[in-house]
Amino acid sequence: MPRFGGIDLGGTKIQAVIVDEYNNALGSSRRPTPTEGGPPDVAREMATALRDAAKAAELEPAELAGVGVGSPGTVRDGSVLSARNLPGWEGSFPLGPTLERELGCPMALGNDVQVATMAEYRLGAGRLYDSLLGVFWGTGVGGGLILEGRPWRGRGAAGEIGHVVVEVDGARCTCGRRGCMEAYAGRAAMEIHARRLHEEKGRKTVLFKLMEEHGRKRLTSGVWARALEQRDKLATHMLDRAVHALGAGIASVVNVLDVEGVVIGGGLGVRLGHPYAKRIAEEMLPHLFTDSDPPHVHVAALGDLGGAIGATLLVREQAPDGAGSAAAAGVG
Numbered sequence: 635m636p637r638f639g640g641i642d643l644g645g646t647k648i649q650a651v652i653v654d655e656y657n658n659a660l661g662s663s664r665r666p667t668p669t670e671g672g673p674p675d676v677a678r679e680m681a682t683a684l685r686d687a688a689k690a691a692e693l694e695p696a697e698l699a700g701v702g703v704g705s706p707g708t709v710r711d712g713s714v715l716s717a718r719n720l721p722g723w724e725g726s727f728p729l730g731p732t733l734e735r736e737l738g739c740p741m742a743l744g745n746d747v748q749v750a751t752m753a754e755y756r757l758g759a760g761r762l763y764d765s766l767l768g769v770f771w772g773t774g775v776g777g778g779l780i781l782e783g784r785p786w787r788g789r790g791a792a793g794e795i796g797h798v799v800v801e802v803d804g805a806r807c808t809c810g811r812r813g814c815m816e817a818y819a820g821r822a823a824m825e826i827h828a829r830r831l832h833e834e835k836g837r838k839t840v841l842f843k844l845m846e847e848h849g850r851k852r853l854t855s856g857v858w859a860r861a862l863e864q865r866d867k868l869a870t871h872m873l874d875r876a877v878h879a880l881g882a883g884i885a886s887v888v889n890v891l892d893v894e895g896v897v898i899g900g901g902l903g904v905r906l907g908h909p910y911a912k913r914i915a916e917e918m919l920p921h922l923f924t925d926s927d928p929p930h931v932h933v934a935a936l937g938d939l940g941g942a943i944g945a946t947l948l949v950r951e952q953a954p955d956g957a958g959s960a961a962a963a964g965v966g
């Protein structure tokens with residue numbers, strides 16, 4: 635029976651999974667994404683994560699039929715370009731060949747957000763729809779599109795929903811522009827803003843104390859969730875602001891594309907779950923031009939493993955339901 639590997643390379647963590655042909659997870663592992671160094675250091679951690687997952691599944695990486703990788707940045711011919719959320723990755727790095735050498739099995743690469751959107755469309759919360767918008771709310775806010783059953787990549791850069799402008803001349807975004815949705819809702823931008831309010835303006839918050847208590851170097855989704863549970867005023871204010879921006883940004887995209895479904899994934903999206911998906915849907919309403927028939931808004935059903943399971947679709951051209959071929963053609 636063929637087994638497949640998948641690696642989801644995120645700005646915060648590397649998630650690896652081994653699945654059988656029916657998408658049962660046989661083993662998984664996760665490691666923090668290196669915050670220093672460069673692409674070779676990231677590649678080494680990815681190989682280790684995959685080896686750990688293989689060990690949990692009681693097999694060797696070389697026994698796998700293939701390993702798919704969902705990576706941030708632009709993916710072209712096995713290389714990854716300008717993955718700006720990763721350390722020292724402004725240029726191009728041959729990630730595919732490097733991992734192939736390390737692990738001894740065939741590799742296939744795709745953009746992480748497109749991979750995760752395809753996974754939700756094929757296997758998760760988007761199964762019922764022909765057109766779908768995936769919103770991955772984490773370090774940044776990524777977007778993936780399926781239109782009439784096919785991924786839409788534009789000229790290669792489609793889906794950058796995080797940089798939809800929700801306020802002209804608004805807050806500074808991590809991309810350098812102003813007023814982007816991500817400047818209000820992205821975890822990285824929220825952390826910069828929270829730190830400034832706390833350190834420069836003296837606003838009280840448990841966020842940074844929680845971060846240290848849990849041995850984190852960043853305000854992870856878990857840290858935000860715990861602060862919300864403790865009714866931290868600053869965290870609550872910032873999440874309200876994020877949801878407000880997400881509602882406006884997502885509704886604007888829906889006004890243009892009129893998709894049937896919206897799936898909210900990503901570290902924060904999955905962690906905050908259904909109550910926040912519901913809030914986002916409510917915040918969308920005032921901005922929807924056709925508000926009598928809003929699209930369904932779901933939380934990503936494949937959860938935290940979705941990106942990694944989606945990545946396995948990249949190497950499954952012979953999959954029994956044909957899922958792999960479409961995904962590999964569309965996403966690779």
Ligand SMILES: [Zn+2]
Nearest residue numbers: 797807809814
């Ligand atoms: Zn931006």
